[in-house]
Amino acid sequence: MVDRERNVYVVRRVHFSAAHRLWNPAFSDSENWAIFGQCNNPKGHGHNYTLEVTVRGRVDPETGFVVDLTKLKEIMTERIVSRVDHKHLNEDVDFLHGINPTAENLAIRFWDELKDHLPGGELHRVRVYESDQNFAEYLGMEGKP
Amino acid sequence: MVDRERNVYVVRRVHFSAAHRLWNPAFSDSENWAIFGQCNNPKGHGHNYTLEVTVRGRVDPETGFVVDLTKLKEIMTERIVSRVDHKHLNEDVDFLHGINPTAENLAIRFWDELKDHLPGGELHRVRVYESDQNFAEYLGMEGKP
Amino acid sequence: MVDRERNVYVVRRVHFSAAHRLWNPAFSDSENWAIFGQCNNPKGHGHNYTLEVTVRGRVDPETGFVVDLTKLKEIMTERIVSRVDHKHLNEDVDFLHGINPTAENLAIRFWDELKDHLPGGELHRVRVYESDQNFAEYLGMEGKP
Amino acid sequence: MVDRERNVYVVRRVHFSAAHRLWNPAFSDSENWAIFGQCNNPKGHGHNYTLEVTVRGRVDPETGFVVDLTKLKEIMTERIVSRVDHKHLNEDVDFLHGINPTAENLAIRFWDELKDHLPGGELHRVRVYESDQNFAEYLGMEGKP
Amino acid sequence: MVDRERNVYVVRRVHFSAAHRLWNPAFSDSENWAIFGQCNNPKGHGHNYTLEVTVRGRVDPETGFVVDLTKLKEIMTERIVSRVDHKHLNEDVDFLHGINPTAENLAIRFWDELKDHLPGGELHRVRVYESDQNFAEYLGMEGKP
Amino acid sequence: MVDRERNVYVVRRVHFSAAHRLWNPAFSDSENWAIFGQCNNPKGHGHNYTLEVTVRGRVDPETGFVVDLTKLKEIMTERIVSRVDHKHLNEDVDFLHGINPTAENLAIRFWDELKDHLPGGELHRVRVYESDQNFAEYLGMEGKP
Numbered sequence: 001m002v003d004r005e006r007n008v009y010v011v012r013r014v015h016f017s018a019a020h021r022l023w024n025p026a027f028s029d030s031e032n033w034a035i036f037g038q039c040n041n042p043k044g045h046g047h048n049y050t051l052e053v054t055v056r057g058r059v060d061p062e063t064g065f066v067v068d069l070t071k072l073k074e075i076m077t078e079r080i081v082s083r084v085d086h087k088h089l090n091e092d093v094d095f096l097h098g099i100n101p102t103a104e105n106l107a108i109r110f111w112d113e114l115k116d117h118l119p120g121g122e123l124h125r126v127r128v129y130e131s132d133q134n135f136a137e138y139l140g141m142e143g144k145p
Numbered sequence: 146m147v148d149r150e151r152n153v154y155v156v157r158r159v160h161f162s163a164a165h166r167l168w169n170p171a172f173s174d175s176e177n178w179a180i181f182g183q184c185n186n187p188k189g190h191g192h193n194y195t196l197e198v199t200v201r202g203r204v205d206p207e208t209g210f211v212v213d214l215t216k217l218k219e220i221m222t223e224r225i226v227s228r229v230d231h232k233h234l235n236e237d238v239d240f241l242h243g244i245n246p247t248a249e250n251l252a253i254r255f256w257d258e259l260k261d262h263l264p265g266g267e268l269h270r271v272r273v274y275e276s277d278q279n280f281a282e283y284l285g286m287e288g289k290p
Numbered sequence: 291m292v293d294r295e296r297n298v299y300v301v302r303r304v305h306f307s308a309a310h311r312l313w314n315p316a317f318s319d320s321e322n323w324a325i326f327g328q329c330n331n332p333k334g335h336g337h338n339y340t341l342e343v344t345v346r347g348r349v350d351p352e353t354g355f356v357v358d359l360t361k362l363k364e365i366m367t368e369r370i371v372s373r374v375d376h377k378h379l380n381e382d383v384d385f386l387h388g389i390n391p392t393a394e395n396l397a398i399r400f401w402d403e404l405k406d407h408l409p410g411g412e413l414h415r416v417r418v419y420e421s422d423q424n425f426a427e428y429l430g431m432e433g434k435p
Numbered sequence: 436m437v438d439r440e441r442n443v444y445v446v447r448r449v450h451f452s453a454a455h456r457l458w459n460p461a462f463s464d465s466e467n468w469a470i471f472g473q474c475n476n477p478k479g480h481g482h483n484y485t486l487e488v489t490v491r492g493r494v495d496p497e498t499g500f501v502v503d504l505t506k507l508k509e510i511m512t513e514r515i516v517s518r519v520d521h522k523h524l525n526e527d528v529d530f531l532h533g534i535n536p537t538a539e540n541l542a543i544r545f546w547d548e549l550k551d552h553l554p555g556g557e558l559h560r561v562r563v564y565e566s567d568q569n570f571a572e573y574l575g576m577e578g579k580p
Numbered sequence: 581m582v583d584r585e586r587n588v589y590v591v592r593r594v595h596f597s598a599a600h601r602l603w604n605p606a607f608s609d610s611e612n613w614a615i616f617g618q619c620n621n622p623k624g625h626g627h628n629y630t631l632e633v634t635v636r637g638r639v640d641p642e643t644g645f646v647v648d649l650t651k652l653k654e655i656m657t658e659r660i661v662s663r664v665d666h667k668h669l670n671e672d673v674d675f676l677h678g679i680n681p682t683a684e685n686l687a688i689r690f691w692d693e694l695k696d697h698l699p700g701g702e703l704h705r706v707r708v709y710e711s712d713q714n715f716a717e718y719l720g721m722e723g724k725p
Numbered sequence: 726m727v728d729r730e731r732n733v734y735v736v737r738r739v740h741f742s743a744a745h746r747l748w749n750p751a752f753s754d755s756e757n758w759a760i761f762g763q764c765n766n767p768k769g770h771g772h773n774y775t776l777e778v779t780v781r782g783r784v785d786p787e788t789g790f791v792v793d794l795t796k797l798k799e800i801m802t803e804r805i806v807s808r809v810d811h812k813h814l815n816e817d818v819d820f821l822h823g824i825n826p827t828a829e830n831l832a833i834r835f836w837d838e839l840k841d842h843l844p845g846g847e848l849h850r851v852r853v854y855e856s857d858q859n860f861a862e863y864l865g866m867e868g869k870p
Contacts, residue, residue, distance in 0.1 A: 008829045009862045017276070019164035019191040019233075024497055035498055037505060043233035046164040046191005048276050059833070062749055063760055064825035069859055070762060088164075088188035100499035104443045108494070131162070131193050134504055137444045153394045154427045169642055180643055182650060204398070207314055208325055209390035214424055215327060245644035249588045253639070279649055282589045298684045299717045307566070309454035309481040309523075333523035336454040336481005338566050349688070352604055353615055354680035359714055360617060378454075378478035421452070421483050459787055470788055472795060535789035539733045543784070569794055572734045597856070599744035599771040599813075623813035626744040626771005628856050668744075668768035711742070711773050 007056045009124060010066045014076050016085035019046040020101040044088060050129040051080060051110060057121030067120035079113045103128045103136035111138050152201045154269060155211045159221050161230035164191040165246040189233060195274040196225060196255060202266030212265035224258045248273045248281035256283050297346045299414060300356045304366050306375035309336040310391040334378060340419035341370060341400060347411030357410035369403045393418045393426035401428050442491045444559060445501045449511050451520035454481040455536040479523060485564040486515060486545060492556030502555035514548045538563045538571035546573050587636045589704060590646045594656050596665035599626040600681040624668060630709040631660060631690060637701030647700035659693045683708045683716035691718050732781045734849060735791045739801050741810035744771040745826040769813060775854035776805060776835060782846030792845035804838045828853045828861035836863050 022039035023032045032040045039045065053076060057066040084093055089101040095113060099105045111126045129135040167184035168177045177185045184190070198221060202211040229238055234246040240258060244250045256271045274280040312329035313322045322330045329335065343366060347356040374383055379391040385403060389395045401416045419425040457474035458467045467475045474480065488511060492501040519528055524536040530548060534540045546561045564570040602619035603612045612620045619625065633656060637646040664673055669681040675693060679685045691706045709715040747764035748757045757765045764770065778801060782791040809818055814826040820838060824830045836851045854860040 006866055007864075008832060009864075010829060011860050011862070013858045015276075017190050017192055019189045022499070024499075026497070035503075038231035041231050041233070041237065043236040044164040044189060044191070045162050045231040045233065046189070046193075047162055048191075048193045059827075059829045062751070064747070064749075064827035064830045066829055066861070068760075086183035086186050086190040088186070088190065091188040092186065102494075102499035104445060104494045104501055105499045107443060131160075133448045135446050136501070137446070139442075139444075141441060151431060152429075153397060154429075155394060156425050156427070158423045167644070169644075171642070180648075204392075204394045207316070209312070209314075209392035209395045211394055211426070213325075247639075247644035249590060249639045249646055250644045252588060278593045280591050281646070282591070284587075284589075286586060296721060297719075298687060299719075300684060301715050301717070303713045305566075307480050307482055309479045328521035331521050331523070331527065333526040334454040334479060334481070335452050335521040335523065336479070336483075337452055338481075338483045349682075349684045352606070354602070354604075354682035354685045356684055356716070358615075376473035376476050376480040378476070378480065381478040382476065421450075457789070459789075461787070470793075537784075537789035539735060539784045539791055540789045542733060568738045570736050571791070572736070574732075574734075576731060595856075597770050597772055599769040618811035621811050621813070621817065623816040624744040624769060624771070625742050625811040625813065626769070626773075627742055628771075628773045666763035666766050666770040668766070668770065671768040672766065711740075 006058055008059050008066050009054050009056045010069065010072075010121070011052060011054045012069055012072050012076065013050055013052045014073060014081055016049050016051065016081050017046065018049060018084050018087050018089050019044040020089040021045070022100055022102060024100055044090070047130045049084075049106075050127075050135075051076065052125075052127040052129070053114065053123070054125040054127075055118060055121035056124040065120070067118065071119035075114065075117050075119060079117055080110055103130050103134065104138075107136045107138035111140060115140075151203055153204050153211050154199050154201045155214065155217075155266070156197060156199045157214055157217050157221065158195055158197045159218065159226055161194050161196065161226050162191065163194060163229050163232050163234050164189040165234040166190070167245055167247060169245055189235070192275045194229075194251075195272075195280075196221065197270075197272040197274070198259065198268070199270040199272075200263060200266035201269040210265070212263065216264035220259065220262050220264060224262055225255055248275050248279065249283075252281045252283035256285060260285075296348055298349050298356050299344050299346045300359065300362075300411070301342060301344045302359055302362050302366065303340055303342045304363065304371055305338060305340050306371050307336065307338050308374050308377050308379050309334040310379040311335070312390055312392060314390055334380070337420045339374075339396075340417075340425075341366065342415075342417040342419070343404065343413070344415040344417075345408060345411035346414040355410070357408065361409035365404065365407050365409060369407055370400055393420050393424070394428075397426045397428035401430060405430075441493055443494050443501050444489050444491045445504065445507075445556070446487060446489045447504055447507050447511065448485055448487045449508060449516055451484050451486065451516050452481065453484060453519050453522050453524050454479040455524040456480070457535055457537060459535055479525070482565045484519075484541075485562075485570075486511065487560075487562040487564070488549065488558070489560040489562075490553060490556035491559040500555070502553065506554035510549065510552050510554060514552055515545055538565050538569065539573075542571045542573035546575060550575075586638055588639050588646050589634050589636045590649065590652075590701070591632060591634045592649055592652050592656065593630055593632045594653060594661055596629050596631065596661050597626065598629060598664050598667050598669050599624040600669040601625070602680055602682060604680055624670070627710045629664075629686075630707075630715075631656065632705075632707040632709070633694065633703070634705040634707075635698060635701035636704040645700070647698065651699035655694065655697050655699060659697055660690055683710050683714070684718075687716045687718035691720060695720075731783055733784050733791050734779050734781045735794065735797075735846070736777060736779045737794055737797050737801065738775055738777045739798060739806055741774050741776065741806050742771065743774060743809050743812050743814050744769040745814040746770070747825055747827060749825055769815070772855045774809075774831075775852075775860075776801065777850075777852040777854070778839065778848070779850040779852075780843060780846035781849040790845070792843065796844035800839065800842050800844060804842055805835055828855050828859065829863075832861045832863035836865060840865075 021044040022036040055067050106128045125139050127137040166189040167181040200212050251273045260268050270284045272282040311334040312326040345357050396418045397416050415429045417427040456479040457471040490502050541563045542561050560574050562572040601624040602616040635647050686708045687706050695703050705719050707717040746769040747761040780792050831853045840848050850864050852862040
């Protein structure tokens, strides 16, 4: 792990729109309604999501960058946004198959998709906003926010 | 029509989350993709929508209100939000059947649902935000913004 | 009235925080609760207000300004913000005495306070936000938004 | 304390409007004005507050939730919002008696009200926004943000 | 001019970052400082601008669109954003030569650049935000907001 | 270092507008364009920046403050905003000479300017937003967010 002294944290946000449905096929219909309420609507509902990624690292003295944010955005677009934007998260996204697409689970899966593909620095935090009013964040196995 | 002198305009916003798909069943698949692009994804996508309603009228000298905003919100919730929130707009909503659920068409239909049910004042404008970056507004047959 | 051809509209927002109580002393207590609900709490409640002022006029070819926004802000501060910020609107503000401080009434009174004191252009619209979710606007006796 | 490995953090925001006055009855009037400035206005002022609560925990593999956000919002509403919304924080709120209602003190008191009543997970952070420009946060006795 | 009955208005926002300096070379240095204040800093300052374009028209019954917002964004990008983003507005932009780049003048020039190039509908309004706190809008020679 | 138990964190945001150019004079022109892209535009571009400062400390039992936010804002204005607002960051600001004005470097330099001048508490974090979509934060030599 990177030595945390002298670290700077840089943050980039991108946006996508997607449909999803919260349910567990192992539950009965009435259990799904009891647990997930209106989020269990069979035809789905949707959100304007925001994906926020934080990278930590030392500042390169020649560029003044922890990481090139243009390249970071390209990776976020290639590995996440191009696969989830204008999609149905339960139906259309290979790396989300078999999970319930809550903000919590999205944060973990997005972390796994991004972790080894950064153009520099180290992945510190992935935050997924379903709206301005609620979001989830994941910091990896050792993560402390 | 109401005399517009001395009018005050009051505005209330509410939010809902829904899935939708842009397509016209009279078009071929390739036409639908050419016209609607990724918004034509068959399983749908979704948004956090904002519905903004503007009511105009004179200020009641006893209450200081054009319209009681609590009652206005109740009407907006009863006639719109309770029927579209956490729904699929193409599939689940009776008063949207047979239209393509663009922001433009939503604004017109929401206008029709609200126009004769206000608790006071006169409906001036209905605005539907799909996101912070795009929205549509309708002001009725004679509407000038 | 100014010829409206070639007009440009410029808008300035400022913020203030204040307490208020909605009630009418001519009503009984039960009438006040029935009409104003929790906004009638006797000790008051409060908001972060936004005052938004729109001025219309032709662009001065030498400065590129309709109105100097720094001077406009000074007038808004002097005539409104300095008198309402961190105040109780029912108790502390001379030009609001005797009215119920709804957003509608604030918009009209702020209009009256600003109308003849602009550093240029003509007052077009005064908008008062109680929150991101509701606001009122006034455009004067002939106002059309 | 919960093992922090594999934790996910979920965040919920709610809003309320309230009046308050900053002062210490043990100070003289001139001391109160010197320390609290315009926030010491005797009749009070007010804000649109945002209460943001962060809960940490492991993701339930059956639901995909750290905590049911609908239930979390209910607790936040029952234990905080219903007692402070449209109230005067110095006068009307039992669990705030005897403190100066700064954002700092609100964060600590809201933490105490919520800590043992969560529907799941563990309370991680309470943040209280007075406006978009300033806020306070509390993370408990061992809290590190 | 288009018949305004049954019109719907659609709005698209895009963002760009640019440097500018407010000054008039015909003024003396002291006049420039007196009129433009700190906006006259010789090396310039800058903003994150938002360009908001409103198009009015009837809704196409086959597509549900007033105008294809994807195409509208392409035009806005091609004719405005690609020429002003990450530029110095006084130095680098051909269609702004010889004007003082106030928000008022930008709104008029952007209108002229867009008016005859829309992919559908009719240009109704161009709004240029310098920040959340101030902006200018232009509605053409006959424009009434 | 301050005992972190019982700490509360208070946060204040201020805004400024500035021009900047990303480049390293030790690089060739083509290297500068390859690394910094459009941010290397020779005449510069600009942003509406937000500076967010977090101070940690114990709550004074007499005032309810960790730090007087009015005084904190004064320090932020005096030591940072008055020196960078409406300036060109590469040209006009003494304490930024010789660095590339990325958000990362601004965060570190602002930290150094503020660290020993707080009116109370201890500097915990400095965050610099270039826009809503990207920002950098610094927490000092031992900083853990």
